[in-house]
Amino acid sequence: MGFLDFLFDKEKAQERKITKLKKTVSHMYVQPGERSYAVEQLREIGNEDAVLALLSRFEQTAPNHTTDADEKEFVYEVLVDLGRRGEVDVAGTITTYLKRVEEKINWPLKVLTDLLSLDDMINVVVELLEDMHIDYVRNPEKKQELMLRAAEFSDRRLAEQTARFVEDDYETIRFLAIDALLAQNEDDIARPALAARFGAEDSLRILQKLAEAFAERPEWTIAPEQRDAVSAALPKGFSLDGEGHVVAKR
Secondary structure, eight states: OOHHHHHHHHHHHHHHHHHHHHHHHTOTTSOHHHHHHHHHHHHHHOSHHHHHHHHGGGGOOOSSHHHHHHHHHHHHHHHHHHHHHTSSOHHHHHHHHHHHOOSOOHHHHHHHHHHSOHHHHHHHHHHHHHTOOSSOOSOOHHHHHHHHHHTTOOOHHHHHHHHHGGGOSSHHHHHHHHHHHHHTOOHHHHHHHHHHHTTTOOOHHHHHHHHHHHHTOTTOOOOGGGHHHHHHHOOTTEEEOTTSOEEEOO
């Protein structure tokens, strides 16, 4: 056997080992100690495939909620440790992973929050939102998590992205998108996007949130051509004055 053959066989053996460890990590009916041992083995391997195998633990939920939370916390700590060592691009691997999965993204995002600068974290959220649409999806969990994350930051690009989701097919996403959009403090983007929603919205709690947003910002006015539609849509306790301000009745 030549040296290259030896390296090839060694690489294949490691691939098989990672595959086996991944099955253990993501199998919720083996003993917790076995899963923890597999996590430690993956930490020792410490390459990109090992990172992906560790991420698979976040995709599963153990029957015992305390055990589940403890194990995910452990995997999170291992990934942060690997990322800080710098021997493998944990942040890049997680970012690529997040672009292809549709749910269970909270823990991976938590890892990124500990590894990336504020600007880099904003860039990741922007990139993920750019890949998403406002049409109906079977599971809106990813959108929901990204709206919550976006609300933690302030960036014009996030304002542009979250403004789209004010028109989302899913009511909860629209509700969260309003909060996320307002958090960006980009009035020239937020005001027209929110004003346009009055006439199309059928959710009372969203109409309430829209009315409150305008009433709390006296510098915001409704354009003349929109005033009839907005006035008709305003919930109880709000009115539109002659200059287009939304006013909370006392």
